[in-house]
Amino acid sequence: MFENLNLSLKPPGRETSHFLGKDFLIIAGPCSIESEEQIFEAAALVARAGGDMLRGGAFKPRTSPYSFQGLGLPGLKLLKEAGDAYGLPTITEVMDTRDLEAVERSADIIQIGARNMQNFALLKEAGKIRKPVLLKRGLCATLEEWLCSAEYILSGGNSRVILCERGIRSFDTYLRNSFDIGGISALKELTGLPVIADPSHACGRKTLITPLSMSAVMGGCDGIMIEMHPHPEAALSDAGQALTPGELKIAIHKIRQTVSFRNTL
Numbered sequence: 001m002f003e004n005l006n007l008s009l010k011p012p013g014r015e016t017s018h019f020l021g022k023d024f025l026i027i028a029g030p031c032s033i034e035s036e037e038q039i040f041e042a043a044a045l046v047a048r049a050g051g052d053m054l055r056g057g058a059f060k061p062r063t064s065p066y067s068f069q070g071l072g073l074p075g076l077k078l079l080k081e082a083g084d085a086y087g088l089p090t091i092t093e094v095m096d097t098r099d100l101e102a103v104e105r106s107a108d109i110i111q112i113g114a115r116n117m118q119n120f121a122l123l124k125e126a127g128k129i130r131k132p133v134l135l136k137r138g139l140c141a142t143l144e145e146w147l148c149s150a151e152y153i154l155s156g157g158n159s160r161v162i163l164c165e166r167g168i169r170s171f172d173t174y175l176r177n178s179f180d181i182g183g184i185s186a187l188k189e190l191t192g193l194p195v196i197a198d199p200s201h202a203c204g205r206k207t208l209i210t211p212l213s214m215s216a217v218m219g220g221c222d223g224i225m226i227e228m229h230p231h232p233e234a235a236l237s238d239a240g241q242a243l244t245p246g247e248l249k250i251a252i253h254k255i256r257q258t259v260s261f262r263n264t265l
């Protein structure tokens with residue numbers, strides 16, 4: 001296994017400039033950018049809660065074509081303005097090679113989502129850019145398939161790849177996905193790439209986000225990405241997993257406490 005991957009993935013110690021100078025990166029923000037008011041309010045709350053970076057989708061991969069699809073290019077502009085206003089770097093998803101240039105211009109980290117983990121045309125283009133790329137694990141991807149996708153970006157010349165575990169599909173129906181903490185630990189053994197955990201999409205339930213985050217920290221992850229919303233009941237996507245501003249503050253506090261504890265071990 002993994003014999004077809006080249007040495008660019010092997011540890012130890014890749015450079016971590018793609019981590020924006022942070023030892024442990026906490027990203028938070030809404031699932032989707034919905035309006036100027038919403039994303040500015042979210043940015044203020046993320047900054048106040050102690051987050052390092054603002055997330056928000058302008059191009060949304062939705063299961064149903066009738067669900068909210070994101071604001072597109074105007075959303076990108078709003079995300080950058082909101083991040084700048086509160087001193088937060090930003091991350092947003094690109095779904096289409098045609099939008100890559102615009103996304104690269106406006107965000108600090110480019111996200112490739114679970115549904116596009118094997119969009120090889122997109123991966124090849126992401127290998128040509130200079131911004132860090134956060135590559136989410138595909139819905140049913142094995143670790144090897146995921147690392148092969150990372151390899152497309154790395155071998156294309158972009159060494160700044162971040163892996164993001166967001167749960168994989170299983171037979172259970174209570175949780176949105178199964179969170180693979182074993183996979184996080186394995187990736188830290190197998191590669192020198194930073195690994196971020198996304199407990200929001202992994203479990204789909206806001207009450208479980210803090211315990212899953214803390215478990216992921218102990219499993220060895222390098223950062224956490226959490227969905228929040230200034231008014232979760234009004235969220236246009238993923239409302240059930242969006243933390244309130246107060247919940248986000250507590251979650252970030254507990255995550256940082258767990259990181260401090262891990263550092264003592």
Ligand code: PEP
Nearest residue numbers: 057113114115136166201
């Ligand atoms: C997201 O982060 O907004 C998202 C759509 O996640 P995923 O690709 O993991 O489903």
Ligand code: MN
Nearest residue numbers: 031227237238
């Ligand atoms: Mn979401």
